[in-house]
Amino acid sequence: MEFEPTKGIYLQIADSICEKILSNAYSNGDKIPSVRELAAETGVNPNTIMRTYTELQSAGILENRRGVGFFVGPEAKGIILTQRKQQFFNQTLPEFVKQAKLLNISLDDIWANLKEKGGK
Amino acid sequence: MEFEPTKGIYLQIADSICEKILSNAYSNGDKIPSVRELAAETGVNPNTIMRTYTELQSAGILENRRGVGFFVGPEAKGIILTQRKQQFFNQTLPEFVKQAKLLNISLDDIWANLKEKGGK
Amino acid sequence: MEFEPTKGIYLQIADSICEKILSNAYSNGDKIPSVRELAAETGVNPNTIMRTYTELQSAGILENRRGVGFFVGPEAKGIILTQRKQQFFNQTLPEFVKQAKLLNISLDDIWANLKEKGGK
Amino acid sequence: MEFEPTKGIYLQIADSICEKILSNAYSNGDKIPSVRELAAETGVNPNTIMRTYTELQSAGILENRRGVGFFVGPEAKGIILTQRKQQFFNQTLPEFVKQAKLLNISLDDIWANLKEKGGK
DNA sequence: GTGGTCTAGACCACC
DNA sequence: GTGGTCTAGACCACA
Incomplete structure (x- = not known):
């Protein structure tokens, strides 16, 4: 995956997730890829993916069920x-x-x- | 002078110079303030001003006469x-x-x- | 490391990197030493190394992954x-x-x- | 007159004088232009011309008669x-x-x- | 006086 | 850990 050098990678990934939600590629309650999966798929450091997920979580867009994964929030x-x-x-x-x-x-x-x- | 925290100071200064050129406050061939002058005026470190000038120069917007100063380029x-x-x-x-x-x-x-x- | 007094240190370092690329000591895509590493190795200030890398980057010879390092560009x-x-x-x-x-x-x-x- | 930015102007002027001597445009004993004349002609600061002349003098290429001007030396x-x-x-x-x-x-x-x- | 380079050390965002 | 920016202060060659 290609990234712009001017913007934080974690922000670009957050954007791409939001766009999938807006375009209904992900729906409310859907499980999204695990940190490791997405890291492998994008070639990005898992820490960076984690940062994306936690920021989206604190914005109320994602939810986290411990031991299970991240899910699209009801109000996402x-x-x-x-x-x-x-x-x-x-x-x-x-x-x-x-x-x-x-x-x-x-x-x-x-x-x-x-x-x-x-x-x- | 005030600067936004999100964007490099040297870029903001570059922008302000470009806008002066676009608005004809500086014309082709004009001498612009020396590195030290502008540094004193803006309260910014001379090195930072130097960086601005150097980048504008390599873009062809400014020109440089050694020991004399920086000037607005003919195609600026x-x-x-x-x-x-x-x-x-x-x-x-x-x-x-x-x-x-x-x-x-x-x-x-x-x-x-x-x-x-x-x-x- | 020894440097000629007549030519900018940052240019001499740039030259030495280019020669490593030409002689295949560095190949396309290789990660080159981090700014701090090379600074320590050569006894030169990190800012100076940074300048070398930045100029080589804007020439298309090096590329840059944020938080990761500098790499030899594909067309270097x-x-x-x-x-x-x-x-x-x-x-x-x-x-x-x-x-x-x-x-x-x-x-x-x-x-x-x-x-x-x-x-x- | 145009100058390369990489080399001291006083050196470039020295070169041009030497070339005139080599090509017999100036001969041994000829009076060369006064500092002020050459400064006006080239658009260069008189101090810079003076530096050229004194360096050529200390190399034995020019000679100086006080109040009269600079002359091409016998062994120039x-x-x-x-x-x-x-x-x-x-x-x-x-x-x-x-x-x-x-x-x-x-x-x-x-x-x-x-x-x-x-x-x- | 001018630009140009270098050092030392700090702080930041990001991976 | 990585790059990126900024400051402070020094020294140089050149005009």
Whole structure:
């Protein structure tokens, strides 16, 4: 698995898990791969996976049954959505608009660019 | 001068210089403050300023006359714009679209909203 | 380890690493000594080693896995060779020819001389 | 006038003067441009020109008549030739050969390259 | 005065 | 343990 060098690996893994939850690849209550499994699969140090899981747990997205494994929490999807929407409207969107203005890129330019990529 | 804790100081200083170039506060060929001057002014260690200048130089944005100082390069503005546009279309925009999709937010809605604000 | 006083230590270390790569002492993907290790081994400050590694990285010769170490990049050998050949034909050779001309030394004589030595 | 960033400007100016002497643009006993003249012409700080002149003087290549100016010394050409030949055979040539061997460049390759450039 | 390099030692996030 | 950044202070060559 490939990782961006600018962002913590544990965060990138957390993102990928959240995205699986949002896209219903994982549903509420599902058991997710064990630390060792995921470590082997991604080629990442188990400590790093563990950090991902515990942080997701303390966010209420995952739950832990001792000796059994980690499971998707009952409110997982809602928590992730709330969290992401907040981030989207408070950070991503304003930053996006600011950059576009600074670079003098119009909505039409963006639209054209998206169509071009979408056409591929 | 105040700095965000999340991003390297040398990068924040680089950004501020680039913005001065984009806004024509510095023009092509202008001498920019010496390493020690800017260090004193910002309260940052000269080594850190040096790092900023060196990186901007190797990007072609600054030039250097030994024993004299650093100067804005002839292509500075173009390089910065190219660089930023590239980042916008290759990273910011796709990430933005991806998040919007995951959150089930319609791009059309966002655009309508933006156009409305733009009209203010 | 001994260093020439005329050339930056960080450059001399970079050279020695490149030569290890060219001579196959390091192969593609190999982990090279950690910053602290090499610093201790050479008696040089870790910051200086860090500078060497960073510059080799931005040249594409080294790669970097966070918290793990620096590794020889997949194209390392090719990059080094290209870089050196370019320098040879664009700088070393013209300078050599220019000096020979100024000194009124015939290139043919030099060639003959070299071939003779090469035959030994 | 353009200067390489890697080598002291005062050395580059010294070289250009020596080359004028070798190519008979300046002859023994000729008055060379005053410090101020050459400074204005090259756009270089007069201190730097002065350094060049005094170093060439202490090498016996230039002579100084107070209140009059700097002049090419009687042995100038000989001194420069001796000096350069020494450097050529002790440094330039061995370094040239070493690099060619390291890069696996044959004399024929070099020959071909020279012809190509000469043909332009 | 300018840039450029090096050292020593600290602290951080991450694996 | 790893890399990454920052500070403080020194010394150098050069203009």
